[in-house]
Amino acid sequence: MNVKRAIKRSIQGVVAEVAPRLWRWRRSSLTVLMYHRVLPADHADRATEQPGLYVSPQTLAMHLGILRNHFTFVHLDDWLESVDAGRAVPRRACAVTFDDGWRDNYDHAFPVLRAAQVPATIYLVSDLVGTRYSFWPNGLARSLAAVDAAARQRLPQWLLEHIPEVAAGRVGLDALQIDRVISACKERFSDEQMLGLVSSLEAGATSPTLDRDLMSWDEIREMQASGWVRFGSHTRRHTRLSRVASDDALRDEVLGSKRQIEEQLGAAPKTFCYPNGDISRAAIDCVRGAYLGAVTTASGWNDPGCDRIVMRRVGVHEDVSDSRASFVSRLVGVG
Numbered sequence: 001m002n003v004k005r006a007i008k009r010s011i012q013g014v015v016a017e018v019a020p021r022l023w024r025w026r027r028s029s030l031t032v033l034m035y036h037r038v039l040p041a042d043h044a045d046r047a048t049e050q051p052g053l054y055v056s057p058q059t060l061a062m063h064l065g066i067l068r069n070h071f072t073f074v075h076l077d078d079w080l081e082s083v084d085a086g087r088a089v090p091r092r093a094c095a096v097t098f099d100d101g102w103r104d105n106y107d108h109a110f111p112v113l114r115a116a117q118v119p120a121t122i123y124l125v126s127d128l129v130g131t132r133y134s135f136w137p138n139g140l141a142r143s144l145a146a147v148d149a150a151a152r153q154r155l156p157q158w159l160l161e162h163i164p165e166v167a168a169g170r171v172g173l174d175a176l177q178i179d180r181v182i183s184a185c186k187e188r189f190s191d192e193q194m195l196g197l198v199s200s201l202e203a204g205a206t207s208p209t210l211d212r213d214l215m216s217w218d219e220i221r222e223m224q225a226s227g228w229v230r231f232g233s234h235t236r237r238h239t240r241l242s243r244v245a246s247d248d249a250l251r252d253e254v255l256g257s258k259r260q261i262e263e264q265l266g267a268a269p270k271t272f273c274y275p276n277g278d279i280s281r282a283a284i285d286c287v288r289g290a291y292l293g294a295v296t297t298a299s300g301w302n303d304p305g306c307d308r309i310v311m312r313r314v315g316v317h318e319d320v321s322d323s324r325a326s327f328v329s330r331l332v333g334v335g
Contacts, residue, residue: 016325030093030302034313038109048141050179075119077270096120106219123234123273126260130216139198232271233257241283
């Protein structure tokens with residue numbers, strides 16, 4: 001393993017030196033970065049959060065410093081409007097995005113963005129803003145991290161198939177084991193099944209009152225007033241749009257979220273983000289009629305001629321981008 005890691009780091013070092021030189025020859029392009037959470041090293045949520053969902057404030061600041069040397073930062077909707085109007089766009093543009101509207105975006109990302117004077121878009125789950133709601137992966141993670149003999153008896157057999165450590169009697173999974181379980185559940189089970197499971201687990205457990213996971217409207221308005229942060233739609237309830245039950249439900253998620261955000265902020269969101277990256281033809285058609293553009297979780301860069309309703313992004317998180325070499329490699333799809 002150490003040999004493989006050394007080889008990977010050597011490759012990343014070479015890529016980090018060569019890639020910026022090659023970028024000079026690219027035609028006009030837009031790189032959209034995908035972040036979720038920003039958690040300091042001592043933040044309690046790091047013990048249960050999926051490793052692919054957070055960076056530290058220091059890593060975020062490092063990313064922005066590197067990007068400034070090679071890209072021009074833009075608001076995503078400004079870039080889209082310029083392309084539509086036939087105006088010139090930067091040769092190498094970069095738009096920063098955050099999914100879900102986590103409270104730590106206000107606490108820890110916003111100060112970094114403001115200090116660096118970098119524009120960003122945060123995608124809000126409009127029904128959940130300011131509530132104490134926890135997304136089911138976080139609720140499940142907290143339950144699995146604290147699982148004991150009594151809690152083990154409440155776990156259904158279909159879930160135990162994915163967590164043999166618990167089935168065998170081990171208590172308290174670590175973050176990597178929890179990540180594996182959550183990824184498997186996303187593939188196999190619906191949001192409704194998982195919400196029901198997490199609700200039953202939490203009902204039978206005793207735990208301290210949790211801090212609010214998501215931003216409030218007042219925090220969002222403060223960020224909006226700065227001019228550095230804009231807000232897009234991420235549906236009303238973080239519903240995976242490839243699995244909605246009807247056209248009415250789809251429109252409610254896509255259009256209802258837009259109305260709620262406009263009512264709260266005085267301006268309609270211009271861009272949309274598909275929860276979990278799940279899309280369908282019906283979802284694409286609905287979004288296309290309501291938004292200037294939309295982002296997915298598909299990896300890659302965009303050009304002015306791209307389909308702006310299924311734009312690609314580069315996902316960056318702590319365990320794959322905590323150094324200059326690993327971050328630049330991530331930007332070009334290596335590592």
